[in-house]
């Protein structure tokens with residue numbers, strides 16, 4: 001295969017650069033203590049609370065992606081439904097906890113190993129942008145608190161674009177807005193469906209970031225298990 005001359009790299013943010021699972025876990029742990037959920041809601045295990053929340057959150061993001069629920073429902077109902085999943089009366093969710101969670105979450109700064117050095121290396125050679133289904137306010141805060149905001153010349157969110165990954169239109173929107181063409185662009189992400197299939201359908205090459213080495217059958221241009229490996233071909 002002829003080596004392509006890439007000029008633009010597009011990154012997913014959550015679970016590709018910004019370690020969502022760790023940051024979310026830390027935030028939930030802080031809320032568990034702050035609201036004494038062991039006493040006020042009878043949740044004896046913080047680990048169970050975290051895993052139930054994360055399960056429910058993934059489910060609701062999928063519903064949001066498919067257009068079945070809106071942003072307000074996603075944000076306001078996920079704790080109630082987590083309580084429900086745990087057999088706890090949802091009226092016991094402390095008022096304001098959903099907003100408090102977002103404030104905690106977006107102030108966290110855990111990144112995947114080698115994120116900063118990879119961005120430093122790549123930003124010297126390519127223009128870097130973000131394409132994310134997350135909400136603009138939240139995503140901008142995450143970029144700032146983790147100190148990587150300045151590496152990116154553009155942050156394209158589904159809410160502003162009007163399309164959600166894997167819809168090709170969000171990729172076209174990002175390409176056009178950053179003066180890029182698909183043939184000179186590559187997408188890096190952890191989502192085989194939303195990032196990889198989406199970018200492929202938009203005519204872009206793709207890098208599947210697969211830190212847990214999950215087996216799969218998808219055709220990908222490149223696959224890496226660590227961000228450090230990006231410099232092997234970029």
Ligand SMILES: [Mg+2]
Nearest residue numbers: 012014015190
């Ligand atoms: Mg992701």
